Amino acid sequence: MVDIDGLNSFEIDVLREIGNIGAGNAATALAEMLSKRVNMHVPEVKIVDFKNVPEILGGAEQPVVGIYLSFTGDVEGSALLVIDEVSAHILIDMMMGRRIDLNRQWNDIDLSALQELGNILTSSYLGALASLTNLYIKPSIPCLAIDMAGAILSVPAVEFGMTGDKVLFIETEFIEGSDNVQVYFFLIPDVQSYDVILKALGVTE
Amino acid sequence: MPQILKVGMADLNIAFCPDILTTIGLGSCVGITLYDKVNKIGGLAHIMLPSSKDIKNNSNKAKFADTAIEILLEIMTEKGADKKHIVCKLAGGAQMFALKNGPSSNMLNIGPRNVAAAKSVLEKLKMPIVAEDTGGNFGRTIELYTETGELLVKTIGHGVKII
Numbered sequence: 001m002v003d004i005d006g007l008n009s010f011e012i013d014v015l016r017e018i019g020n021i022g023a024g025n026a027a028t029a030l031a032e033m034l035s036k037r038v039n040m041h042v043p044e045v046k047i048v049d050f051k052n053v054p055e056i057l058g059g060a061e062q063p064v065v066g067i068y069l070s071f072t073g074d075v076e077g078s079a080l081l082v083i084d085e086v087s088a089h090i091l092i093d094m095m096m097g098r099r100i101d102l103n104r105q106w107n108d109i110d111l112s113a114l115q116e117l118g119n120i121l122t123s124s125y126l127g128a129l130a131s132l133t134n135l136y137i138k139p140s141i142p143c144l145a146i147d148m149a150g151a152i153l154s155v156p157a158v159e160f161g162m163t164g165d166k167v168l169f170i171e172t173e174f175i176e177g178s179d180n181v182q183v184y185f186f187l188i189p190d191v192q193s194y195d196v197i198l199k200a201l202g203v204t205e
Numbered sequence: 206m207p208q209i210l211k212v213g214m215a216d217l218n219i220a221f222c223p224d225i226l227t228t229i230g231l232g233s234c235v236g237i238t239l240y241d242k243v244n245k246i247g248g249l250a251h252i253m254l255p256s257s258k259d260i261k262n263n264s265n266k267a268k269f270a271d272t273a274i275e276i277l278l279e280i281m282t283e284k285g286a287d288k289k290h291i292v293c294k295l296a297g298g299a300q301m302f303a304l305k306n307g308p309s310s311n312m313l314n315i316g317p318r319n320v321a322a323a324k325s326v327l328e329k330l331k332m333p334i335v336a337e338d339t340g341g342n343f344g345r346t347i348e349l350y351t352e353t354g355e356l357l358v359k360t361i362g363h364g365v366k367i368i
Contacts, residue, residue: 050214050215051213051214051215051216054214054229054230059229060229060230060346061229061230061346063361066301066302068301068302143302143303145301145302145342146361147232147301147343147344147361148229148230148232148344148346148361149230150214150229150230150231150232150344150346151230151231151232151299151301151343151344151345152232152301152344153230153232154214154230154231154232154233154234154253154301154344155232155233155301155302157214157253158233158234158253158254158315161215161253161254161268162254162260
């Protein structure tokens with residue numbers, strides 16, 4: 001069994017590479033959707049104590065957008081994409097071709113766009129994982145929630161909590177013009193699937 | 206001035222009158238509060254999982270309903286609380302995401318299972334649950350006032366209440 005507390009630097013590099021390629025795919029998809037040039041920073045792979053995760057998103061009570069899906073196939077597990085509220089406002093307004101207004105009330109179409117955005121971004125990361133590992137991964141339809149960061153993040157924290165006290169995630173910053181948006185991608189393979197992924201990548205024997 | 210003591214995820218703490226215990230952003234986790242109404246001693250545990258017995262890596266006792274409640278009660282009685290005066294309240298245990306199709310993940314309904322586990326442990330210890338605000342699909346922040354034993358429950362879009 002692989003314990004994320006005990007991942008070595010090589011294994012983290014491999015995960016960072018998945019983050020890199022996934023974020024690259026995501027940036028391309030985002031650019032196509034927005035018909036704009038989208039840049040990104042090199043993603044960061046972070047492994048932190050789960051009690052400290054909400055602080056990264058500006059505090060446990062901050063509203064954030066969470067897009068969650070599960071996947072089956074050669075590996076099983078779930079994935080969560082978290083976007084802070086400001087970034088979500090920027091992304092929706094860009095998709096809708098509107099002036100950016102951080103106080104706008106979202107309607108059903110906005111929420112549906114957000115869910116679709118989540119679908120595309122999570123598929124980008126999962127696609128990178130599938131192509132690097134040659135594993136078959138079938139994602140479910142994603143599910144959207146907007147709530148306190150602590151509450152949203154409790155979902156991956158609980159799943160990681162089955163094996164340890166730390167959470168692994170990939171933080172990516174996308175840049176379009178003068179606007180920066182941050183997205184956080186949590187990949188939560190089942191305990192057995194972690195082994196399968198690392199084996200497929202040739203990291204473990 | 207009462208102090209506000211924060212309890213993190215998979216953590217627990219106690220407080221004396223007039224201090225306030227709080228935990229922020231309960232999702233599927235459950236906030237379990239014990240309150241000795243005579244000695245005005247409060248305790249709060251923020252648990253993530255129902256049982257320490259299902260999991261190998263169970264060294265963090267505050268993470269599980271069964272072990273967290275036992276430890277919290279132990280610390281409170283050490284500090285002068287009397288079990289026969291203790292009443293309990295529960296908040297949290299939501300299901301944040303409901304996948305419409307795709308494989309039903311056992312982990313998605315962990316909230317209701319956490320609530321059920323907390324209730325059964327409290328029942329075994331014969332400590333009465335006097336109020337609860339559990340379930341639903343939204344997060345909660347709670348504050349336990351050790352002066353009155355009142356529990357404030359805050360949400361985003363689902364109101365604020367005192368139980």
